Amino acid sequence: MPIAHLTLELRIEHAQSLKDKRQVIRSVKDKLRAKFNVSVAELEEGDPLQRATIGVVSISGSKDYLTGLMQNVEREAFRAANNAGGEVVDSFVDFL
Numbered sequence: 001m002p003i004a005h006l007t008l009e010l011r012i013e014h015a016q017s018l019k020d021k022r023q024v025i026r027s028v029k030d031k032l033r034a035k036f037n038v039s040v041a042e043l044e045e046g047d048p049l050q051r052a053t054i055g056v057v058s059i060s061g062s063k064d065y066l067t068g069l070m071q072n073v074e075r076e077a078f079r080a081a082n083n084a085g086g087e088v089v090d091s092f093v094d095f096l
Contacts, residue, residue: 002095004066006056007043008077009090015049025052027084028077032056036073052086063095 010028015021029040036058043053056073060066070093078088 001059001061002063002066003057003059004063004070005094005096006070006073007092007094008054008056008074008081008088010052010054010081010086011089012050012052012086014085018049021049021052024081024084024086025054028054028080028086031080032073032077035076036069038069038073066095067093 008028010024012021012024015024025042029042032038032040039057041055043055054077056070056077058066058069058073060069074088074091074093077091081088
């Protein structure tokens with residue numbers, strides 16, 4: 001049974017405090033969870049204020065389904081980050 005793991009690297013230029021950073025991260029995570037019913041978590045919390053890493057995971061019986069799902073999640077993450085004041089600077093998908 002395949003498992004897809006999408007890693008998103010975000011840059012949050014305007015973040016002056018941890019509260020600013022968390023607001024952007026929370027917005028992106030909540031939108032992805034609500035729209036796609038995937039598991040989402042912040043990774044590497046020790047990063048500077050202007051950087052964040054978010055992990056998205058889903059499991060399915062079909063690798064083709066997961067590939068399409070992760071492409072849609074990635075597109076939505078770009079939109080959600082831009083709307084919240086951040087920017088996705090890198091992303092990659094792994095399958096287990």
